[in-house]
Amino acid sequence: MQPIFEVRNLKRAFGGLAVTNDVSLSMAPGDRVALIGPNGAGKTTFVNLVTGNLKPDSGEVRIGGEVVTGIDAIGRVRRGLVRSFQVTRLFADMTPSEHVALAVLQRTGRAGRLFGNFLGMPDVMAEVADLLGKLGLRELMHRKVSEIAYGQQRLLEIAVALALKPRVLLLDEPAAGVPQSDTGRIEQALADLPADLAVLMIEHDMDLVFRFAKRVVVLAAGAIIFDGSPSDVTKDLRVREAYLGSYANASHAA
Numbered sequence: 001m002q003p004i005f006e007v008r009n010l011k012r013a014f015g016g017l018a019v020t021n022d023v024s025l026s027m028a029p030g031d032r033v034a035l036i037g038p039n040g041a042g043k044t045t046f047v048n049l050v051t052g053n054l055k056p057d058s059g060e061v062r063i064g065g066e067v068v069t070g071i072d073a074i075g076r077v078r079r080g081l082v083r084s085f086q087v088t089r090l091f092a093d094m095t096p097s098e099h100v101a102l103a104v105l106q107r108t109g110r111a112g113r114l115f116g117n118f119l120g121m122p123d124v125m126a127e128v129a130d131l132l133g134k135l136g137l138r139e140l141m142h143r144k145v146s147e148i149a150y151g152q153q154r155l156l157e158i159a160v161a162l163a164l165k166p167r168v169l170l171l172d173e174p175a176a177g178v179p180q181s182d183t184g185r186i187e188q189a190l191a192d193l194p195a196d197l198a199v200l201m202i203e204h205d206m207d208l209v210f211r212f213a214k215r216v217v218v219l220a221a222g223a224i225i226f227d228g229s230p231s232d233v234t235k236d237l238r239v240r241e242a243y244l245g246s247y248a249n250a251s252h253a254a
């Protein structure tokens with residue numbers, strides 16, 4: 001299948017440190033990939049390079065075959081590359097329906113309109129209600145974000161991302177900070193993501209990785225050291241060494 005998302009020979013250094021060191025990765029529609037790696041492996045930097053929040057020193061990012069390396073973050077969202085909105089970027093005084101409506105208006109090129117008007121736009125409201133319903137947030141759609149639980153805020157991040165109709169979705173630790181009692185709802189939302197969506201999830205929780213991912217990519221010291229099946233990743237010697245090395249460094253530093 002033609003890749004929907006491709007990274008070729010991506011490099012980025014800070015000072016003398018190669019934080020993204022010749023990374024290549026390709027994903028097809030429907031892929032469910034987990035990106036893992038010890039602390040400081042370069043996962044966040046990689047995501048920032050991919051989304052256009054950071055410029056690479058060299059290499060290429062493609063969405064649907066189009067080279068987007070010179071296109072900014074908003075242009076990449078328009079082409080279908082969406083990173084889940086972070087809880088820290090939700091507006092405490094706004095409601096879930098306002099957040100999702102804003103994303104729908106942005107996607108449909110109507111974000112410039114007076115925002116309060118969306119309540120009178122039946123197509124927008126129908127989509128907002130549908131999306132929030134699918135994520136179990138319908139009852140809370142008109143409450144303030146500050147009044148809803150953290151797990152529900154994380155579901156709202158997913159709803160906002162989906163309202164942008166992504167072709168490639170980057171999820172940054174979607175269940176981090178969510179109490180155990182609420183992680184089931186997040187996992188259900190991940191299981192219900194559109195089948196043709198390519199999903200790259202950064203995750204530390206290996207239980208979640210094993211339940212979600214069909215493929216695991218391991219980044220260590222800026223380079224991909226493993227790209228394969230979840231069942232093979234724990235047996236891989238280089239992966240074991242990378243994690244052991246990071247634990248050794250951490251205890252050394254402590």
Ligand SMILES: Nc1ncnc2c1ncn2[C@@H]1O[C@H](COP(=O)(O)OP(=O)(O)OP(=O)(O)O)[C@@H](O)[C@H]1O
Pocket residue numbers: 014015019037038039040041042043044045046
């Ligand atoms: N703007 C920057 N300037 C200098 N060094 C940086 C910068 N951003 C990241 N680094 C360094 O790059 C390395 C990788 O950082 P990055 O945050 O990408 O790793 P990570 O895998 O996301 O880590 P974690 O899992 O701990 O969040 C670290 O050594 C970090 O100190």
